[in-house]
Amino acid sequence: MSRKLKSALVFGMVIAVLGLTGYWLRDGGWLQMPRILDVPAVFGGSDTNAEGGKGPGGEGQAPGGEARQQPPQGQGAGQRHEQESGLNWDTLPGVLANLWIIAFIIAAVVYSTKVSGFVFRQTRPWWRAAR
């Protein structure tokens, strides 16, 4: 198998896997973009971003009424999760959603670097001549 064909196959697989898993996670309401714009007031953000009692990764009140399949115990805003032992496997898709975000960023950065490198190499004669 030629190197180009192998690269194209890998690219296709990456798109397919990310696309399908992303669709499944989004459909279940687990995939949410990290709220990096909700800067706390102490760092100069808006006071309306103050959501005390909210855990990391957007565990609390979801703005805009995003659909999310929460386990029956009700992991709402301000509620403390008083789990005695064991993992709450119902919320595993939430963990996978964060993993998906990391995988998406890796794929986006790696492939955009490859594409920009390719474009740079192809256009090198032109911008060298323009100097």
Next chain:
Amino acid sequence: MAHKIKPNMNKTKFVLDILLTAAFVVSMKPVFTGENWHEWIGIGLGGAAIIHILINLKWVISVTRRFFGKVPRQARINYLLNLLLFVSFFLTVISGLMISKNLNTAQALSLSRDASMNWKQIHAWIPNVTLLIIGVHLALHWKWIAHTGQRFFALKPRLHARSRSIAERPELTPRPS
């Protein structure tokens, strides 16, 4: 001549990095682990991150010394991103420690209600930023991750000369006279 066998730091680094990433992703969902485990995983993450930095300390010192001098642009970008990651990661850990129930830090340090609320807000926000920076950090080191991963799972054999038997190296087999 006896050859010194060096421990394979790449494998150690690889395993540590996988555990670091997995632990961070898991700890971002306290509903999955429960608050108790969330806090202990967070504390463990802080320690593991320190070990990660110590393992790569040579690079950190080397680039810090030459940062404003002769350093490849890629290394400079990497350094700034790593610095950002360091700040956001340890802010995550520290803010978690400040609101820890297991350690009862707020009471121990006599934190005011406002101060506790501020730390809670920071701890709710900063892991989202850290998650994105971790993604970019892993992307910039993807070549190393893919290469080491393939060798770790024995998908690609080692190319080190000593690992190949003499039979595989025809230039070493004596020619018949």
